[in-house]
Amino acid sequence: MTGRESRIAVVGTGYVGLTTGACLAALGHHVTCSDVDRCKIGLLSRGEVPLREPDLPRLVRRGLARGRLRFTVDTRDAVDGAGVVFLCLPTPMASGGEADLAAVREVVADVRASLPGGCALVTKSTVPVGTAARLKELVGRPDVALVSNPEFLREGSAVRDFLHPDRVVVGSADRAAADRVAALYAPLHAPVVRTDAASAELVKYAANAFLAAKLSYVNAVAELCEAEGADIGAVTAALGRDPGVGRSFLRPGPGWGGSCLPKDTRALLRAAEAAGTGFPVLRAAIEANRRQQRRVVDRVAEACGGALRGHRVGLLGLAFKAGTDDLRDSPALAVAAGLAARGADVVACDPALRGDERGIGESVAFVDDAYRAAKGARALVLLTEWPQFRELDWCRVAELLEGAVVVDTRNHLDPDVLRRAGLVRRGIGC
Numbered sequence: 209m210t211g212r213e214s215r216i217a218v219v220g221t222g223y224v225g226l227t228t229g230a231c232l233a234a235l236g237h238h239v240t241c242s243d244v245d246r247c248k249i250g251l252l253s254r255g256e257v258p259l260r261e262p263d264l265p266r267l268v269r270r271g272l273a274r275g276r277l278r279f280t281v282d283t284r285d286a287v288d289g290a291g292v293v294f295l296c297l298p299t300p301m302a303s304g305g306e307a308d309l310a311a312v313r314e315v316v317a318d319v320r321a322s323l324p325g326g327c328a329l330v331t332k333s334t335v336p337v338g339t340a341a342r343l344k345e346l347v348g349r350p351d352v353a354l355v356s357n358p359e360f361l362r363e364g365s366a367v368r369d370f371l372h373p374d375r376v377v378v379g380s381a382d383r384a385a386a387d388r389v390a391a392l393y394a395p396l397h398a399p400v401v402r403t404d405a406a407s408a409e410l411v412k413y414a415a416n417a418f419l420a421a422k423l424s425y426v427n428a429v430a431e432l433c434e435a436e437g438a439d440i441g442a443v444t445a446a447l448g449r450d451p452g453v454g455r456s457f458l459r460p461g462p463g464w465g466g467s468c469l470p471k472d473t474r475a476l477l478r479a480a481e482a483a484g485t486g487f488p489v490l491r492a493a494i495e496a497n498r499r500q501q502r503r504v505v506d507r508v509a510e511a512c513g514g515a516l517r518g519h520r521v522g523l524l525g526l527a528f529k530a531g532t533d534d535l536r537d538s539p540a541l542a543v544a545a546g547l548a549a550r551g552a553d554v555v556a557c558d559p560a561l562r563g564d565e566r567g568i569g570e571s572v573a574f575v576d577d578a579y580r581a582a583k584g585a586r587a588l589v590l591l592t593e594w595p596q597f598r599e600l601d602w603c604r605v606a607e608l609l610e611g612a613v614v615v616d617t618r619n620h621l622d623p624d625v626l627r628r629a630g631l632v633r634r635g636i637g638c
Contacts, residue, residue, distance in 0.1 A: 214238055216392070217290040219283055219315055221248060223259060223366055223467075224332060224359050225296030230264060231370040233271035235395050241279050242286035252279045260533045260560060263367040283315060284322040292389060293323065294330045294357075301471040305478040307336050316346050325351040328385040332359050334412050334472060336479055340379070340405035353385030356408035360415065363466065364531025373398045379408025413479070416472040417490050422457045423464045424496035430460035430637025431503070440637025441619065460636040462591055462617040463500040463539035465528040470537040501539055504589075504617055505546035511587040511613035511634060517551030520610065522585035524578055525592020526558040526568065533560035535567040540591035543617075544572050557581040559594055579608055586611040593618040602629035 214237050218229040221243040229241040243249050251258055255269040271277025280286050287293050295312055302308040312333060323329065329352055331339060340354040347354070356379040361369045376393045378400060380386040390400045401411075430440040440460055448455035464470075473494055480487035505516075512519045528538035535541060540556075548554050548571035555573045563574030575581050578597060582588050582605045590597055598621060606612065606629045614626055619635045626633040 215290045215292075216240070217242065217283075217286040217293040218296055219243075219286065219294065219319075220296035220298070220311075220333075221245075221252060221279070222296065222298065223261065223363060224361060225294070226252070226257070226259065226268070227261065227264060227361055227366040227370055228294055228296055228332060228359070229277060230267035230271055231367060232392060233274075233277040234267050234371075235392070237276065237392065239271070239277050240286040240290070241277070242281065242283040243279070244281060246281050249279045249281050260531075261366050262364070262531070267367060283319055287319050287322050287324070287327075289324060290327055291324070292328045292330060292392065293319075294332050296332050296359075299333050299335055299471075301474055305474040306482075307334070307471070307475045309335060309339065312339070312343070313346065316343055320347045320349065320352075323347070323349070323352050325349075328353045328355050328380075328382075328388055330355045330357045330389055331409075332357050334358065334416075334468070334475075335409055336475065337406050337409045337413075339409055353380060353382035354405060355380040355382070355385050355389050356405040357389055358408060358412035360412070363534055364529065371396060375399045375401050377401045377403070377408050377411050379403045379405040381405065413472050413476040416469050417476050417487075417493075419457050420464055420469045420473045420497070421489060421493040423461070423469075424493040424500070426458050427460050427463070427500045427636070428496060433637040438637075443637075460619065461500075461539070462504045462543055462636075463497045465537040465539045465542070467534060467536045497539075501542040502546060504539075504543050504615070505550065507634060508543075508547060508552075508587055508589055508615055509550065511611065511615055512552075513586075515551075516547060518553070519551075519586040520553040520555060520584050521547050522578075522581035522583075522588045522609075523554060523556035523572075524558075524581060524588065524590040524597050525594055526556050526572075527560055527592050530593045530595070533558075533565070535561075535565055538567075541567060541569070543589070543591060545569065548572065555581050555585065558592060559596055579604060583608045584610050587613045587615060589615045589617065590620055591617055593620040598622065602626055602631065606630050 216237050216239045218225050218241045221241050229239045233239045257265040297311040299307040340356050344354045376398050378386045378390045433440045444458040447453050477487050477490050509516050526540045557575050613632045616635045623633050
């Protein structure tokens with residue numbers, strides 16, 4: 209691909225935008241990324257990546273060094289001469305549960321006159337069904353094609369997911385524009401699913417809602433295992449071998465969270481309600497997730513003798529999953545808040561956090577290592593599956609704890625190691 213078609217603009221430099229820009233530059237394209245955050249653009253222009261994402265700093269520095277990647281705060285400058293413009297903007301959950309498209313509409317209104325004739329304007333952000341059609345009207349130019357190209361990136365493995373996709377979804381009424389976007393991914397040799405824009409927009413919501421429902425389902429199975437004396441590990445090992453089920457997203461935990469699943473499930477539920485179809489299965493999955501968080505709090509209370517008031521509880525991990533410092537809708541924070549609401553003195557640590565991040569709240573005292581979190585605690589609760597927690601000196605932990613119970617909400621710790629240390633491990637579904 210040469211000429212204008214190899215020039216790409218990426219608007220927004222969050223997880224999705226920066227990964228998209230850096231990876232496309234690594235594939236040989238010339239990419240300009242824009243963002244309104246001057247401080248972030250300054251850092252990125254120097255090769256400093258303010259996101260915790262494996263391999264991303266290396267790709268950014270390589271793109272800069274090879275002259276294939278640049279950063280600017282001027283979005284109109286970024287789109288100048290671009291054959292493809294990716295919108296990688298935040299679409300947070302609004303008060304009613306629907307996706308807030310204010311940032312998307314604002315950027316499109318700002319650059320519509322600057323878009324080169326014949327370019328493809330691509331929504332990579334997660335947006336409701338019908339967004340491409342509405343943006344087409346907002347752009348108001350027949351020479352600009354709208355394309356939906358949803359992302360399927362997981363925090364902590366975003367670069368790998370981009371460069372080794374299991375599918376690329378491209379939706380548009382303009383076949384030539386869809387071909388141009390699909391061609392960007394040709395070096396990856398991934399299956400390309402071509403469809404209309406509305407279907408492509410729905411794919412991302414449907415995928416995330418399915419994964420959320422799967423996680424809620426496995427947590428319900430884990431609760432049944434506890435009641436019947438079965439082992440969730442054995443159950444999921446057998447389930448995962450069924451090709452109709454698959455092995456992914458079969459690990460029980462304290463609930464699902466992060467930047468995508470909570471907002472996307474709520475947005476899809478809201479869209480279904482607006483369409484008059486409802487979505488009772490999805491509603492049940494959302495409620496089951498809240499229930500799982502409450503159930504973890506109850507289990508910790510049991511470990512403390514039935515009441516939490518006045519007891520110190522240590523937490524291992526606050527990020528919504530290992531490999532990231534993201535606290536958005538973290539189930540660990542929900543559990544911490546539930547413990548504090550019932551009178552517990554909550555002390556937490558997380559190897560990816562400083563303790564002053566927004567979201568931790570005043571009800572949680574943050575310490576810089578696991579041993580300080582364990583000291584004097586009536587119970588210790590593992591909430592994020594960081595590998596370093598498995599390597600703790602558990603005999604030392606046992607000496608520091610006031611109690612002897614470790615609630616392992618991720619089934620992450622070695623039961624034999626804890627038992628030899630004189631600790632009682634209480635997992636999920638076992």
